[in-house]
Amino acid sequence: MTAGTETVGTKAAPDAAARAGTTRGRLVLQGIHKALGGKEVVRGIDLTMEPGEFLTLLGPSGCGKSTTLNMVAGHLLPDSGVVEVDGRDITHLPANRRAMGMVFQSYALFPHMTVAENIAFGLRMRKVGAAQRRRRATEALELVGLDGMGERYPRQLSGGQRQRTALARALIVEPDLLLLDEPFSNLDAQLRVRLREEVAALQRRVGTTTILVTHDQDEALAVSDRIAVMAEGTIHQLDAPETVYLRPATDFVAQFVGEVNVLDGIAAGAAAEGHRCRIGDTHLLTATPVGAAPGDGEAVRLYVRPEAVRVLAVSEGVPPAGTAARPGLPGTVEATRFLGTRIRCVVATAAGRVEATLPFGSEVPRLGEEVICAWQPQHASLTARP
Numbered sequence: 388m389t390a391g392t393e394t395v396g397t398k399a400a401p402d403a404a405a406r407a408g409t410t411r412g413r414l415v416l417q418g419i420h421k422a423l424g425g426k427e428v429v430r431g432i433d434l435t436m437e438p439g440e441f442l443t444l445l446g447p448s449g450c451g452k453s454t455t456l457n458m459v460a461g462h463l464l465p466d467s468g469v470v471e472v473d474g475r476d477i478t479h480l481p482a483n484r485r486a487m488g489m490v491f492q493s494y495a496l497f498p499h500m501t502v503a504e505n506i507a508f509g510l511r512m513r514k515v516g517a518a519q520r521r522r523r524a525t526e527a528l529e530l531v532g533l534d535g536m537g538e539r540y541p542r543q544l545s546g547g548q549r550q551r552t553a554l555a556r557a558l559i560v561e562p563d564l565l566l567l568d569e570p571f572s573n574l575d576a577q578l579r580v581r582l583r584e585e586v587a588a589l590q591r592r593v594g595t596t597t598i599l600v601t602h603d604q605d606e607a608l609a610v611s612d613r614i615a616v617m618a619e620g621t622i623h624q625l626d627a628p629e630t631v632y633l634r635p636a637t638d639f640v641a642q643f644v645g646e647v648n649v650l651d652g653i654a655a656g657a658a659a660e661g662h663r664c665r666i667g668d669t670h671l672l673t674a675t676p677v678g679a680a681p682g683d684g685e686a687v688r689l690y691v692r693p694e695a696v697r698v699l700a701v702s703e704g705v706p707p708a709g710t711a712a713r714p715g716l717p718g719t720v721e722a723t724r725f726l727g728t729r730i731r732c733v734v735a736t737a738a739g740r741v742e743a744t745l746p747f748g749s750e751v752p753r754l755g756e757e758v759i760c761a762w763q764p765q766h767a768s769l770t771a772r773p
């Protein structure tokens with residue numbers, strides 16, 4: 388997609404601040420641009436985070452996530468734009484004078500220091516006395532589930548324990564913002580899932596405003612209050628995980644966040660439950676517009692996830708009396724595949740193939756059966772066709 392695309396859903400998560408009674412760490416990024424190696428890699432980022440919010444920058448490698456995070460941290464200076472925390476412009480403030488805690492993929496622990504010394508490092512830099520350092524390091528060790536491991540060295544820890552150490556080191560200074568740059572990428576799949584759940588729970592307990600950078604959709608969906616989906620230096624959509632998943636705003640978001648059915652049609656007016664989209668002469672589908680509602684007759688694109696599609700027997704999909712066009716999309720079952728916990732069903736329709744994922748235990752439609760594909764309007768998004 389292009390630069391200058393209107394970002395959808397820019398309002399902040401309403402309940403994040405209330406969660407832990409947090410009042411610190413309101414971040415505003417305004418018109419941030421940055422070129423590196425002669426190429427503009429961040430192209431106009433606008434973003435507001437409420438105190439206590441957990442926001443994820445999600446996107447493919449090279450889309451500018453880490454560059455954005457590094458401008459928040461103060462490791463990079465934007466070419467233009469403003470970084471503000473709690474109403475204070477910190478754009479030009481050096482990194483060591485910002486109250487940020489950062490965790491990297493590579494742990495970045497000091498190998499010659501014990502775990503407790505690593506954790507207390509930020510306090511030492513701030514000239515906190517030895518007794519208080521020891522007490523707070525012990526508390527931080529407990530916070531991340533490493534009680535009793537303070538005297539070990541990083542080499543004596545597992546990957547997960549090292550990352551917990553890095554997290555404790557970031558949190559001990561009670562930062563305004565916690566910045567996590569792909570912190571789970573070096574861990575094996577099982578541990579990655581466990582640690583991300585722990586980090587999400589810990590964040591909700593301590594309430595530190597947090598930004599996570601990741602290219603992993605599942606991770607973003609699992610832990611975030613909101614997700615900013617990025618591509619080529621811009622934010623394509625900024626919304627709650629459910630909204631990003633069920634109502635993607637652009638082709639890129641739809642394809643990047645999971646499997647999706649893409650159907651092209653013509654806008655046909657608002658309905659009580661959503662907006663109508665006409666496919667051919669006879670089929671009317673309903674979906675929820677993302678951004679401004681399209682004008683009648685405008686070319687539109689509808690996105691619906693396979694999980695949101697229901698496959699109804701024709702008798703179940705009978706239109707209500709008096710309806711001119713039929714709701715739902717009729718078609719013929721072309722393939723069914725048993726996937727263990729789910730069943731995949733492929734239906735050939737006038738608008739192309741529609742894939743549906745049916746829950747385990749569903750009645751499997753027969754090959755060649757005439758069916759109707761339907762969904763709840765709030766589970767499909769309607770956008771202007773690019």
Ligand SMILES: Nc1ncnc2c1ncn2[C@@H]1O[C@H](COP(=O)(O)OP(=O)(O)OP(=O)(O)O)[C@@H](O)[C@H]1O
Nearest residue numbers: 423424428446447448449450451452453454455602
């Ligand atoms: N110091 C640099 N000099 C030149 N180009 C750079 C520099 N650092 C990053 N880039 C380029 O800027 C673009 C954005 O990089 P960035 O690290 O922000 O992406 P990312 O989305 O975090 O990706 P990844 O997940 O791979 O780190 C990439 O094309 C990268 O090659």
